[in-house]
Each structure stands twice: as structure tokens, then as C-alpha cells.
Amino acid sequence: MKKPQEKEEKTVTPLQLDDKDLAILRLLQENARITVREISDKIHLSATPVHERIRRMEESGVIRQYAALVDHTKVKKGLMVICYVSLKQHNKNAGTRFIKAIQQMNEVIECYNISGEFDFMLKVVAENMDAYYDFHVNTLSQVENMGHMQSVFVMGIIKQTHQLVY
């Protein structure tokens, strides 16, 4: 029985992943440029079903993107800062405008809505402290409805992975 207010899922199939799908995902997470042949050799399957499984996972959105990950220190983005932000007002429009502004800022590579004292957590990258200060003062703090802000500086990267399937 289904409650009347329940909407139909847009994704027609929730896509149940089996062990072979997960094995393929493990390999693709590690190296997105691995060939279908190589995968099919490793998981003891021929190329066609591997290809088909990958296509299905792409279509269903299990695989969001294939991305080249760049070393931030080597492209003049050596400084990483975690920045906490609270808004003055919490009505829907104010929130929406804040989100739109954040999404357009190239320096902000991640932004989450969080529980606790602050409303948002941002991960910001900049060339150095001067560049971050400039961003903080002239861009971020200028956003309409901005309340408190607090910066926490990343002094070292201990671990950084995208391996959600293991």
C-alpha cells in the first residue's frame, strides 16, 4: 500500500548493485581510465557485460562523473580553509540567494548545510593567505544576509579519498 501523498520516483529503477557491479566500481574509483578489457579480465567476465553494467551505472547516476583530480599545491592553490558561515535571516529566499552566490564562487569547492552553531560549512582553496584574505573580505563577507563567519585553516592533509565503495 502506498500513501497518496507519495510521489513516484523519477529514477525508474533504484538499481540494485550486485557484487560484479561493486567490483567494477572499485576499479573505476581507483582509475577511471582503466579499459573495459582490463576490468573484464580482472573480474572474469567478457567485455560486453562489463560495458553494459558501466553504462547502466552511468545512466542511473551511480557514477556521477569521471574526473581528473589535480594536486592543489601544483596549480597555485596551496592554501585550504574550512569556513563556517551563519546567516542573519533564515527564510527560504535568503537561503536560496546565499546558495546561488556560493555556487558561483570558484574558490569554494565544497559547501554543506550543517547541524550546530553555524548554517554552512565551506571548503575554500586559495593561492596563499593574501588571496584568502581578499576572498574573505571582498567576496564572501559581501554576500547579502551574511551573519557570522569563522575560518579554520588546514595545516596538513592526512587522508583524501573518493573511495565510497570498498
Next chain:
Amino acid sequence: MKKPQEKEEKTVTPLQLDDKDLAILRLLQENARITVREISDKIHLSATPVHERIRRMEESGVIRQYAALVDHTKVKKGLMVICYVSLKQHNKNAGTRFIKAIQQMNEVIECYNISGEFDFMLKVVAENMDAYYDFHVNTLSQVENMGHMQSVFVMGIIKQTHQLVY
């Protein structure tokens, strides 16, 4: 003139990236499976130099990895938590052992050494609150030398990108 205590850089070439390299990086960040041909068409260069530039950026570590990015909600990792940790003691050995322990935890996908009240910030993913509670109580808090811990829950993802070059 060089100070005597300065060590020689291991990376022989600091690798100066020009506009064409950056254009290639932009495309590869967006789609790691783009073909060399497609890149060469878009940046008005033939395949060979594009191929050579990519190879150099891979070798020099500018391109760290090609990764398939997986939708965490579709692989039973719907809950994301930011977890702050401080250690009881701050000697070198204690820190090293903590780091080793963290690096082996699959639930921890990021870990940074940070400024401020806490020593580390962890990004943790779990299937649900029960699974996170289990991880928090039975794994993370059991690490030797663990001091204070604080969890901040991610309620919504506003932005998530890996585009450091833009």
C-alpha cells in the same frame, strides 16, 4: 644564492603550466574519459602534443588520479558527518599512530590537520545514523590517545566540485 640548509627539490622540474596545459586540465577535470582527439579539436592543437602534455602532467603529479566519482546516496552511504577530534597527548609518536589508524578506516574519506580548538577534522560517510553511531563508539573513540570528539551532521550538499583549475 642558496641557503645551505635548503634541500634540493625531489621534483626535478617544477613544471610551469601554460594556457594550453590549463585548458587540457579544465577538460580532464570535467571528464576524465574525454579522448585526446576531442581535446585536440577543442584547443586547436593536434593529438601528439596534447598526448605529450598530459603525460608530463601525469608524471609530474599535477594530475594525481583519474577517478570515477560515485553518488554516495546510491551506494548506501547516505549519511555524511564532519567529526572533530583532539588528542590527549601531542608528541610525535602519538600523532603518527593516530594517523595510521585513521588511514585504515574506510568510513573516513578525508582527514585534515587543522588550526583551532581541535587537532583533526574528519569527513565520515556511513549508511545511516546507527552505522555512524557504531563507528563513533566502537571504532573511532577506541583509538589510543583519543581526546575530545565532536560530530557535525551534513544535512544537505550545496556544492561539491573538484575543479581547482577554472
Next chain:
DNA sequence: ACTGAAAGACACAGACT
């Protein structure tokens, strides 16, 4: 669902400008 074959596209290396 999977296998195997076959066509077309691609990566990669070489000779040259």
C-alpha cells in the same frame, strides 16, 4: 545475461617540418 566476432575509433610511436 553472457560469449565471440567484427567494424570503426582511438592511443601511441615514428619520421619529418
Next chain:
DNA sequence: AGTCTGTGTCTTTCAGT
């Protein structure tokens, strides 16, 4: 540092099991 050309390998489709 770049273009052009060729070879071997890969993706991708299709008929068959």
C-alpha cells in the same frame, strides 16, 4: 614544439547461445 602517418589496441555493436 608542432603536424602527419601508420600500427596495434580498444570500444562498441550485433548475432548467437
